[in-house]
Amino acid sequence: MIYTKVSAWQEVWLQLISHQVGLAATYLELMRADCTIPVSAWQPGQRVGVAAIGTAIRSDSPDLEVSDLAQSMTGWSQYSAGPAGSYLKLDRDLFADPGCHLGQGPTAYYGMADVAPVGEGDVVFISGAAGGVGSLAGQIAKCLGAARVIGSAGSPAKADYLVNELGYDAAFDYHGGPAAQRLKEFAPEGISVFFDIVGGEQYDAALQAARPGARFGLCGFLSSQLGDASDRSPQPDRTAAEAKGIELLPFSCHHTPDQIAAWREHFSTWLSQGRFVYPQTVLEGRIEDVPQAFLSLLQGSYRGNVSVRLP
Ligand SMILES: NC(=O)c1ccc[n+]([C@@H]2O[C@H](COP(=O)([O-])OP(=O)(O)OC[C@H]3O[C@@H](n4cnc5c(N)ncnc54)[C@H](OP(=O)(O)O)[C@@H]3O)[C@@H](O)[C@H]2O)c1
Incomplete structure (x- = not known):
């Protein structure tokens, strides 16, 4: 892929550290020509994957500094680059485990x-x-x-x-x-x-x-x-x-800023009160291991939110 820098862009580069693999049914739906989910179906050649989190390694944006934690939707890859507007800055201190930012x-x-x-x-x-x-x-x-x-x-x-x-x-x-x-x-x-x-x-x-x-x-x-x-x-x-x-x-939840904020506020409170655990399966692997993790998820092998943590 070639990234062309346009002056109106404030470009951000992210080194991805964890990919969400959950949402097995949603992935399959997005691959279908008659996709029923209210977002664009994936096209042949398009990179597969939903949410991932990573650390900014380069940024032209005043909103995102190098070493900030951010979320991207750029699919299964080790690095991500694009306009600043396509990255969501995450509060590194909100959760002890950054993986808590992924999930449903x-x-x-x-x-x-x-x-x-x-x-x-x-x-x-x-x-x-x-x-x-x-x-x-x-x-x-x-x-x-x-x-x-x-x-x-x-x-x-x-x-x-x-x-x-x-x-x-x-x-x-x-x-x-x-x-x-x-x-x-x-x-x-x-x-x-x-x-x-x-x-x-x-x-x-x-x-x-x-x-x-x-x-x-x-x-x-x-x-x-x-x-x-x-x-x-x-x-x-x-x-x-x-x-x-x-x-x-x-219903369809579009993860609007209000919906994300409402969840994070309650989740962090309940976690700190010891009333909640974050159910997840974290697989340590390389980017090449992500497709196999996805296939195992389809077979019911895991529990909770499934993610692959990259080295
Ligand atoms: N409405 C919305 O806005 C919205 C948003 C997100 C997701 N969703 C939908 O919510 C659903 C669940 O998403 P998720 O991320 O929780 O799923 P997930 O973690 O990817 O679900 C995988 C699980 O599905 C179960 N499964 C596999 N085959 C099954 C079958 N034949 N019958 C019943 N369960 C089966 C397996 O668990 P077991 O071993 O326990 O069967 C497997 O571990 C999906 O349908 C997704 O499209 C809707």
Whole structure:
């Protein structure tokens, strides 16, 4: 790639230190010609990758000094260069681990606090709870006052992780039997909020378990994005939802400055109060190792936000 310096540009160069690999389903969607995500699909030849953080090694911008920490969306690479406006300066002192700046916090916080707001006494079910979004969403629900938080994930070990390390009240392996049955056991009084990351059978189970007037924040549909469902655009059952007065709330989080700020403010407070852990899998590797990490993520090998830390 050739970088042409235009005088109107204030050019910034970044040495990247950590790449986010999570968002497996989103990557796949961006590779499709009929991409349904409200951003431009990737074109052949375009570099793959979403967020990365790095250290500024050269800067013409007064807003970013050499050795500042910054975020870039330039894809899987060791270095990044471009106009200053395409870099977000990060507060190096906000978190002990700079990796905390990567991840799906703005989406999880926006979904739980604004879209299907959780409050005191809510009984919350989160599907896909051990992934990048879900592992944050359950903890956010607890911090917002939920009485009970239930999660589903793809193995007994992941279900144990949700309960023993992330503070979920109950969790189950969705391969181990009908989700509707598990929700009857874990929430006999019904659920009042559902944060859906998976769709399909788990969405149907949540409908059965929902109390009248429950709120459903519809975030993702991993079962058809990554699974073998023949229908890539499943039609959620609206009849049962209408009969119970359930609010179906599909949303897209664009990580606006306000959404990022709201998440960072709450996240840093909850971390300092010891009420939150940052669930992540950090792989030490080279840039050449990133594609394999992505493939392993698709197979369900990791938990939380997945990133590759470069030497
Ligand atoms: N609405 C928005 O604004 C927004 C923003 C960001 C992301 N999203 C969506 O949120 C969803 C989750 O993103 P994420 O970053 O948390 O995902 P992720 O961490 O990349 O999810 C990977 C996980 O998906 C699970 N999985 C794989 N195949 C599955 C299947 N057939 N059925 C159910 N789960 C399966 C695996 O966990 P298990 O082993 O536990 O199954 C795997 O670890 C995606 O659909 C993404 O598009 C939406």
